[in-house]
Amino acid sequence: MRPNFFHHLHxxxxxxxxxxxxxxxxxxxxxxxxxxxxxVTGALEMFYYIPTQAEAAQSIQTISYLxxxxxxxxxxxxxxxxxxxxxxxVHLVRVVFTGAxxxxxxxxxxxxxxxxxxxxxxxxxxxxxxxxxxxxxALVVGTNLLKTIPWIGESLYRLLIGGAELGDATLIRFYAWxxxxxxxxxxxxxxxHLFRVRRDGGVALPPPNLRADHERxxxxxxxxxxxxxxxxxxxxxxxxxxxVPAPIAPPITELTAIxxxxxxxxxxxxxxxxxxxxxxxxxxxxxPLFMLVLLxxxxxxxxxxxEHEIGSWFPKSNRLAQIVVAVLASAVLVLTLxx
Ligand code: HEM
Numbered sequence: 001m002r003p004n005f006f007h008h009l010h011x012x013x014x015x016x017x018x019x020x021x022x023x024x025x026x027x028x029x030x031x032x033x034x035x036x037x038x039x040v041t042g043a044l045e046m047f048y049y050i051p052t053q054a055e056a057a058q059s060i061q062t063i064s065y066l067x068x069x070x071x072x073x074x075x076x077x078x079x080x081x082x083x084x085x086x087x088x089x090v091h092l093v094r095v096v097f098t099g100a101x102x103x104x105x106x107x108x109x110x111x112x113x114x115x116x117x118x119x120x121x122x123x124x125x126x127x128x129x130x131x132x133x134x135x136x137x138a139l140v141v142g143t144n145l146l147k148t149i150p151w152i153g154e155s156l157y158r159l160l161i162g163g164a165e166l167g168d169a170t171l172i173r174f175y176a177w178x179x180x181x182x183x184x185x186x187x188x189x190x191x192x193h194l195f196r197v198r199r200d201g202g203v204a205l206p207p208p209n210l211r212a213d214h215e216r217x218x219x220x221x222x223x224x225x226x227x228x229x230x231x232x233x234x235x236x237x238x239x240x241x242x243x244v245p246a247p248i249a250p251p252i253t254e255l256t257a258i259x260x261x262x263x264x265x266x267x268x269x270x271x272x273x274x275x276x277x278x279x280x281x282x283x284x285x286x287x288p289l290f291m292l293v294l295l296x297x298x299x300x301x302x303x304x305x306x307e308h309e310i311g312s313w314f315p316k317s318n319r320l321a322q323i324v325v326a327v328l329a330s331a332v333l334v335l336t337l338x339x
Contacts, residue, residue, distance in 0.1 A: 006226075007219045011202070016215040018203040019222050023098065023311065026229050027091035028197075033230050034084040035190065037237065038122075041077035042179070049129070051175040053168050056131035057251035064248060071245065078246030079237055081123050085267055088116050089329070096298065096325045099305025099315045100204035106299040108196040111189055113296055118186040120267060125178040127265045131171060132249040137262040137272070139166065140255070148281035166255050203311070210308045263339075270335035291328055298324070 017023055048067055050059040063070040092112065095101055101109040124142075128135055143166070146157040162169030197203070205211060264272040274283040302321045309315030314322060 001220060003219065006223050010219040010222050011198070013216045013218050014202055014222060015205055015211070015213070016217045017205060017213055017311065019217060019225055023313075024203055025090060025094050027087050027094055029226055029229060030233055031084060031087050031091060032190075032194070033233055034080045034087060035186075037080040038077060038084065039183075041073050041080065044073045045077060046179065051129065051171050053131060053171060053252070056129060056171060057248065060130060060132075060248050064245070072241055075241035075244070075246050076237055077126075079240040079244070081126060082266075083233075083237070084119055085123055088119050092116060092295075093325060093329060096318075096321050098204070098313055099310050099318045099321075101299040102204065102305055102310055103299075104200045105196075105204055108193060108200060109299050110296060111193045111196060113292075115186060115189050115193060117292070118182055118189065122178060122182050122186065123267060124265065125174045125182065128174045129171070129178060130248060131252055133252055134247060134249040134262075135265075136252060136255070137264050138268065139170075141272075141275070142264070142268070143170075145280055145284045148279075149285060150281075205311045206308050266336065269339040270332045273335040273339040294324060294328070 045063060048059055048063045048070065050056060060074070063074050065071065095109065095112070124138065128139055143157060143161055146160060147153045149156060158164060160170075160173065162173040208214075263269065271284055271288060274287060277283055298321045302324075303318060305315045306317040309317050
């Protein structure tokens with residue numbers, strides 16, 4: 001068999017362990033595939049979506065109910081976006097729980113973290129584009145959080161929403177970030193991340209002299225496994241998209257009147273819960289920022305995984321990093337569930 005374009009994206013052979021499901025969970029690869037699905041379905045939605053206050057929610061109804069296959073495309077876009085956040089979080093946890101962030105992969109860990117933040121921002125900006133009554137908490141409370149930042153808060157707020165008050169300019173700004181700004185950044189960092197995976201020697205393993213398992217597989221086998229994962233994920237996505245429609249509520253009429261039961265998008269419910277505890281700057285900005293900084297310094301300031309333990313689950317040598325990530329993840333999960 002002659003190698004095609006996709007085979008050439010990989011080295012001729014790789015250690016078998018680098019492509020074992022039970023090691024990588026396939027999460028990084030699945031995240032790449034979901035990102036591609038999002039690009040294609042998002043581009044299709046752009047043919048009908050209208051980014052104005054008066055027509056945004058209406059145009060999404062049109063896509064969902066009137067455009068041939070529009071509902072399917074929108075549901076695929078929605079579900080791929082939700083799954084992406086979960087899969088990237090799983091990938092992050094896997095990288096920490098297998099000590100895969102040690103040099104030379106420290107910088108790539110930071111690139112990954114930036115991609116995680118970009119995925120959350122893409123999900124958030126996409127959610128705002130609905131401009132229906134369901135997004136009011138995120139729009140009003142979320143953007144007002146910026147104002148609580150000392151000195152620069154007010155200017156940041158105006159910059160983000162495109163003026164002193166929420167309106168058409170806000171929607172255009174979110175649209176531009178969603179379809180150009182964030183996508184451009186995510187594409188550059190995403191390609192860089194993948195390039196670094198390859199340049200750093202693929203998925204993390206101990207040096208060859210400390211490896212017990214010397215089995216290798218060819219790139220043909222690797223691509224076969226990738227195609228299998230894609231088929232599996234596509235089937236799951238199609239099932240979700242066919243049976244669970246993406247939400248859309250009536251358009252926003254009065255932006256200032258948010259009723260008591262409006263909710264944040266699911267990935268920010270933990271922040272909404274914390275905001276009930278007091279100072280919005282502390283709970284809504286400083287605490288999430290502190291969590292991010294904690295994650296970012298793991299490869300630089302925490303005890304490093306021992307060489308022979310890299311790539312095995314739960315190495316003893318980097319227990320502290322595992323505990324920190326487990327505590328952060330559990331806190332986010334519990335706060336999300338009780339909100
Ligand atoms: C959209 C987001 C992301 C995509 C598409 C992505 C994609 C990938 C892929 C395809 C790999 C190859 C191995 C694998 O499949 O596990 C990989 C490896 C890696 N990723 Fe990510 N990643 C993302 C986010 C992250 C995050 C959030 C982190 C951690 C903060 C991270 C850190 C790493 C590291 C250190 C490696 C190399 C070490 C290893 O795999 O053992 N990535 N990534």
